Amino acid sequence: MRFRFTEDQTLFRDAAREMLARHCGPEVVRAAYEQGAGAPDAWRHLAEQGISGMLLPEAQGGLGLGMCELILILEETGFAALSEPVVETVAVAGPLLEECGATALLARWAPAIAGGRARVGLGLDGQPYVEGADRADLLLMERAGELHALTPERALLTAQASVDGARRLFTVQWAEGTGTRVAQGEMAARALARARLRATLGTAAQLIGLGARCVELAVEYAKVRTQFGRPIGAFQAVQHKLVDAFAALAMARPAVYRAAWSLDRGDPEVDLHVSMAKAQASDAATLCTRSALQCHGAIGYTTEYDLHLYMKRAWALSRAFGDSDHHRARIARQILGD
């Protein structure tokens, strides 16, 4: 038992963090929020750093790594509120095609994914909207236990405005045609179930990062904002609120890392572990948004200040792929068996 990332893994993470700080600062997120611009520079650098292809087989130009390697980076993309489909494209698409046995399709798309030239939109059952469907190069859609692949032009997209302006949600309507079906049967069902776990866990990791960003902003603000002749961060009411948020995050984080391990190793309890990760991360991140906003006061309640960019993403992701109520109900069925 050694619950610690390797130095390589943390160096990889540090590099991603640094890159995101440079190419996905608040001004980039703001542009994505206000103009739907995404973060193309950061997206390109993700590929250059070898991240986009991390989960692709080496035979396809990928690194053949797992969620244990990617999870720290996903956390960073949350911290930066990266407005690009990194979960769908990097964490889900490759493994899904591979596990479906869609070798040809994988061979066709792997180079583009690894090279940062393709964005994937993901439509899983139970998720009403596909994020970034309009800018996707490939849509991977679940329907009746089958996996279908299509390009956005073959679908009717209806935009669904999100509270987070940088999230581009769409209802995707499409007709099965020859060539959309990628996989069916047992194998597809299993691969799609794992895809759902990957998407859920990736979202949980981003929530941890988003929560950390909200707390960080609040801590920095509380150090410099002065009222009653001292920084507001010297008041117990402010201190303790931020500590509770920080502590919730600290306790949720290992659950996210553990689920990554379980996914990679095909642990029989991986469902339970992913649900726990998402439930804890959703609640912790939501608490972070509440505490951070309250400690900011009115300034945090404006769109001129950066906090809202991270807070709104956290609100949205806390419910994407199941909110904490949903996942606790799943856990109940598994551990209480009723």
Place this chain on the structure above:
Amino acid sequence: MRFRFTEDQTLFRDAAREMLARHCGPEVVRAAYEQGAGAPDAWRHLAEQGISGMLLPEAQGGLGLGMCELILILEETGFAALSEPVVETVAVAGPLLEECGATALLARWAPAIAGGRARVGLGLDGQPYVEGADRADLLLMERAGELHALTPERALLTAQASVDGARRLFTVQWAEGTGTRVAQGEMAARALARARLRATLGTAAQLIGLGARCVELAVEYAKVRTQFGRPIGAFQAVQHKLVDAFAALAMARPAVYRAAWSLDRGDPEVDLHVSMAKAQASDAATLCTRSALQCHGAIGYTTEYDLHLYMKRAWALSRAFGDSDHHRARIARQILGD
């Protein structure tokens, strides 16, 4: 609409408060806790002040008043942690016998109740234990929708130790015999339902008083206990915790008073109102115990200090006649109709 007690009612309350301060101080509660002594002086004075007979008909030597008059005094008996069956004897017994049409029994017991010479034990369905059964002069027991009356000698009592040493809980086993049945049929069922409401509401009122006592002890302690060169009551963490408890109590109190009104007037929503009163009072009082103990620190965790006497009573009563979960489920059925 005038949601305010009359001056007479508050003067009555003030007199009871003063009497209880004199005859049911912490040392009396402690004796009840440690030796099961009850509070006989306070019990006698309740009668002398006309409180014991408040709800009895004037024809029976009572005052013919209602819960609106009694509720403030029940709150005070909570504040004092009076270890006597005031809810059972004063708030429930008389009206129950009257509403059952048990005229003869009422005529027999009313003078003793009004005179403070009788204590009543109450065994309602759903309540596994009878408080004070060993010291009761009369047991009023519900069985299969009927009301029975018996003396403790005719029953087998099994003591059930409570966390609150001053609470004398008993399992009461008894055989129906001639003469135990007081009432049956529709009338008995209705009267027993109202008895349950009275007992529940009386308990809610006591919880409000108990919560207030816990907060008061903590506030007084926080003013005098000094750490880091100032009273601990000057720390935001202490202040805010006590304020939250105090505020919860302030918001629960009107719900208790309203339910008393609804009971007296036979309001069609009286069930709803009593459930709301008990749910709010139970949660508020429990919060008060938590905040008060935390603000006291270690001293509050000893039996040498008084806090535990009030805290344990609040724990016990918060679950007597249904905890807040139970009552919210009742409310759900009524307001959501599902």
Place this chain on the structure above:
Amino acid sequence: MDLHFTAAEQAFRAEARAWLEAHVPKEPLPSGDTREGFARVRAFERELFEGGWAVVSWPREYGGREASLVEWLIFEEEYYRAGAPPRVSQNGIFLLAPTLFEFGTDEQKARILRPMAAAEVMWAQAWSEPNAGSDLASLKSVAVRAEGGWKLTGQKTWCTRGAFCDWIYGLFRTDPEARRHKGLTYFMIPLTAPGVTVRPVERLDGDEGFAEVFLEDVFVPDQDVLGEVNQGWSVAMATTSSERGLSLRSPGRFLATAERLIALWRERGDPTDQRLRDRVVRAWMDAEAYRLHTFQTVASLQAGRSIGPESSINKLFWSEMDVRTHETALSILGALAELDTGAPDAVDGGAWLRGYEFSLAGPIYAGTNEIQRSIVAQHVLGLPRDRG
């Protein structure tokens, strides 16, 4: 105690309900914190005034109908029950007006109150400055004596709907020697005065509901000073006390929200999910408890007690209840919770999301809940001053 409404109160309710049913727009108006919505709500408030319902508790000479406080609460219940929009005249009629009634000259009352009630002149508060939020007494804007009045210079911020209003009111330092709470004076300032610049600030929900107001040598005549010179703090505190007390958030608003939540639950809730069902019950109970508590407060006011620092308990309660209620609604909506106004799938046009965002401001505005807790601790519980 008498918890039945009197025949007169019932008649008042029936009359209010009939009028509101006839006049409240069937389609909800756009948010009063947008320019368009502000204009439309303002137009509705003019109708309200014509109907005699704008300021029911005021004297008749200013457009009121001298209703009792209980009747005012009844009106509020009916107002929100009818789906009428939050008042954009709020910060005039509920915040400034009580101060005017208490401290205003006859000339000021005659000049200001009726146009305020009629939504002819719209008022914004200008309490905060960039460096004076919770610590209001640290404000820095100044007023210096000038012929027949004062010259005002400084910056005010978080002026609600300031970009759409006509006048603001706030405190300025008139005695530079005096410290903190002393030497402040309460001014009323037309935003059209030379030297005033208004910059709209976007709120969390994207509405331009805030403004920053910059003042540079703005001349304000003596007649627009409210109360005594250098006594502004106590004059203002009367206002913030009513702000925190009854008038800012009457129970009617939350009762209506709770009813909407129950309707949402019935329409979209999973009936087998007792956890959420329980949260719906809690939300309903909270609103009901706040209503009862308010009727109790009103009865106590009628008996001659003043509202005092206990009003901070109201603020704590309604602001946190409002957040919980909206959180519950968003939980019912699940994956649809994030949909904003304009999304085809948005339930009720995204009203619950918008309501959630607005609810998050509740623990911040009108004195943060941290400040409120310290007020209750020190002025109700009698605990020592913290070092704040």
Place this chain on the structure above:
Amino acid sequence: MDLHFTAAEQAFRAEARAWLEAHVPKEPLPSGDTREGFARVRAFERELFEGGWAVVSWPREYGGREASLVEWLIFEEEYYRAGAPPRVSQNGIFLLAPTLFEFGTDEQKARILRPMAAAEVMWAQAWSEPNAGSDLASLKSVAVRAEGGWKLTGQKTWCTRGAFCDWIYGLFRTDPEARRHKGLTYFMIPLTAPGVTVRPVERLDGDEGFAEVFLEDVFVPDQDVLGEVNQGWSVAMATTSSERGLSLRSPGRFLATAERLIALWRERGDPTDQRLRDRVVRAWMDAEAYRLHTFQTVASLQAGRSIGPESSINKLFWSEMDVRTHETALSILGALAELDTGAPDAVDGGAWLRGYEFSLAGPIYAGTNEIQRSIVAQHVLGLPRDRG
């Protein structure tokens, strides 16, 4: 990262489990905070020592088996899983011993550690004084120089199980001129020494789990000073840091409680009550999260990091989790929740009630949670000192 236990770790677990299954009393022992229970647990701990399981992570020379931290956590899981009683040697082996390992002389280590591990000499902490609780540095008990040692005078309080122990340890002021944290020295004192009076204090649950210790001119030889004279504060802080950190409450204890809660739910819960069912799930998740977090901390310690102020986060988490878990159990028990040990109807002999009472002490002892939050705020988040 490798979240599988190694073959060696699995073997260690199997060995511990087998030993515990053979030796842990089938019937739960009385509370170690009563005189009778203390004696019986102490006897069990002697057995534990004989078996080589008393102090698994210690060097062999003091009775340990040099287990890794992971193995220690495994042992703790197995220990509580087997239903073994909370350790009455706790404040010796987990609080004093780490300080001895770091600051003790060879003579002290040789003399003290093994009898402590063998439950031959029982140790109580004596940190607090009547006027020095959260503000530990304000303590007033003094030690003055004497021939070959010191004379100690003062009063200590909240000494856990002090009425049953043999020795205490605590801080005394050795430099009357120095202020607060300075001029304190760490002493170990036999309770049999002339001038010592021990008064038992009853806890909430009626057990005599506390003691007050009065000292009047108690002679303590130099050999019982731990660390440098006047350096007691930093010596003690090393101990409180380990107290707040891993050793005070290992996850095993809470995992076992969560399992008991699930069993209680299955046995007595209303299966249709999803609200309570959800609270059971939360309790299980909390314990599991704490376990994962601890394994992560241990891995980080093994990589050479020190535990530091982050340990306060642990204390906050486990203490509040423990209260919630017990509250959930009491909710399941409903009207039976108030039944105490001795009541014929009491479920599990009232263990949940007793556990609830004890859990309420968690946010108080070993540094109140208010103090812990301030430590995290200032030393982890880097916020400025409060005025505390």
